[in-house]
Amino acid sequence: MTKKEILDTYLVIYEKMLLIRRFEEKAGQLYGMGKIGGFCHLYIGQEAVVVGVDSVKKKGDQVITSYRDHGHMLSCGMDPKGVMAELTGKKTGYSKGKGGSMHMFSKSKDFYGGHGIVGAQVPIGAGLAFSNKYKKNKSVCFTYFGDGAANQGQIYETFNMASLWKLPVVFIIENNQYAMGTSIDRASSTLKLFSRGQAFNIPGQLVDGMDVLKVSKATELAAKNCRNGNGPYILEMNTYRYKGHSMSDPAKYRTREEVQNIKDKKDPIENFQKYLLKQGVKEDEFKKIDQKIKGTISEAAEFAIESKEPDLSDLFKDIYL
């Protein structure tokens, strides 16, 4: 690739990260206005993880995650309108208003949810990898979970089977330092989550999850390992969420200074922008992207607000196929 081509792909990465950031800011705003209800977990601060992983994803590769899922969906190429409309509980949402923030899916984009039970998506992700192996395709399932879920028993049941059967699954631990309000050192007997697969012979690696290019590079190697039939791989992405666990979280378990310090020094979007500027990308390019995203987000919000609620007759639909 020429330098121009490389920079163009980097700008796509930048745009995706910014899209997620702006989308989440808007979702937070709509939540405050009462347009979004229930639980709503924002992804702000962690954008480099999903976008970095997505940059090496191949057609047919699956993605599955827990309930902090808006970023994963946008990064998979799901329409912001449909995601936002689901958040507002509208008929035009990805789950026709029946799933909400935590439960969205898109088979056509190979996004398998959006799961509300901590850790439950992990065996399911291994099952998707199992189907890849069974069908003898070369696809990989990227299975995300958090530092909190890393203490769930079913994770280790899954590690065992994934390694035993050499399933093509990359386990991505998004360590954002807090399981709801419990910091990792208060919940985990060991802090090296990437080494939790050692007992099962699964290689693991710690990655700077605030640096999108490092995420991309590590994921590429892990996925290659899977595609070569060597079985699962664990990547621990060291990252940070700026907002509370959910919208109703007062975040008393950490100081404002701690959050501000990360924002100032480690912000994945700002740092990547600085890097691109150094590489010769013009300010104008960023302005254009900014404008474009502003349009996309306000369009999505408008669509989500204007769309109709589900018909009452939908209550009894989609229970059985």
Add this chain to the structure above:
Amino acid sequence: MSNIEILMPALSPTMEEGGIAKWLVKPGDTIRAGDLIAEIETDKAIMEFESACDGRISELLVEEGSNQIKVNTPIALISDESISRKDRNVSTKHSNNSSLSNTNQFDLKSSDSGDVKEIKDGQKLFTVREAIRDALAEEMRTDQNVFLMGEEVAEYEGAYKVSQGLLDEFGSERVIDTPITEHGFTGLAAGAAFGGLKPVVEFMTFNFSLQAMDQIINTCAKTLYMSGGQMNCPIVIRGPNGAASQVAAQHSQDFAPWFASVPGLKVVQPFSANDAKGLLKSAIRDPNPVIFLENEILYNDKSASSKISDQLIPIGKAKVLLEGSDVTLVSYGIGIKHSLSAVELARDIDISVELIDLRSIRPIDYETVFESIKKTNRCITVEECFPICSIGNHLSASVMESIFDHLDSPIINCNGKDVPMPYAKNLEKAALLRPEEILNAIKKVTYRG
């Protein structure tokens, strides 16, 4: 010197009779405690049987190939003469030989009695165990995406020998032994279903399904709805459910009402071999998650064995097993076995019973139940599960709401007792449903009690 009787052993909790698949000794052989003397056919498998004492075989009382020998029936005599080291060496050699070639000295023809009973109108009667195995094999032959996974399903051929022969035919990519991790492998199977496969998950017993409940309820049952109809979960979860025989509280519970209360699941609990086969084939073809509840006692039970038609049995359709005019019994699974006994008892006192086998518990075939009650005006429900929140409770409410005016008597729910299952034989019997209790209920609703 005296003769010691060797008795037909009970080699499984549910074994009441067995067969001599092969004698590994012959009269005159000297044996030591621990030497193999026979291969015994139990209700589940063929098992090697060891002598518990030293001595010399003086007589074999039962021919090789004989079936239906009650547990504790004498099968051989051993003289308890002391044996020398030299004899012992000979005996080892003999028993090895006998398993290879010497068996020919006996008349090996199997006794006909067992086979005669198993054939009616020239057609074989299949056990529920065979029916389930055949359904699995047939569906796996027609659909490459169907696979079986669970503990001991492959090399061991099923803890209850349901998957006999499947590993040989379909290989280890489609018949998969799992580690003992119900929560994990149920979630993994759900993921495989989302990925386009059609998993059949065997639980060694449904008691272990509790470990996997989150994946069954929160993933399998709800994802179609939560995804606005995009992502279905075509999974079958099957295995023995309910009490077996003296396996006590943690291994003896009927979970039918638990699963039946969850929208998104289908739940079936067949009684007969034919229904088991037809319903399992339907379950595997169904695009929804189906809980398929089997029963260890029924796997080899004569009352549940039946001819097999190749027809699919639709999920959600009850069957009128016996027509009658005085009272409607509604039951399913092993409840049918007890109900059939109660119907016989009622016949002796001239009460005509209509017996309905629900077969499917979700969806329930209300219409068939209602139509019967409109005719008999009386209803009793019969099931093994605990009495609180039972299917009978639900049916009683549904009948009252829909056809109250047709009732001439309150509905009675016959259930297992409201206690954890005890181990002791007499207590276990008292905790389980008994035909006499059903008969009492029949008398009560017909005002004959």
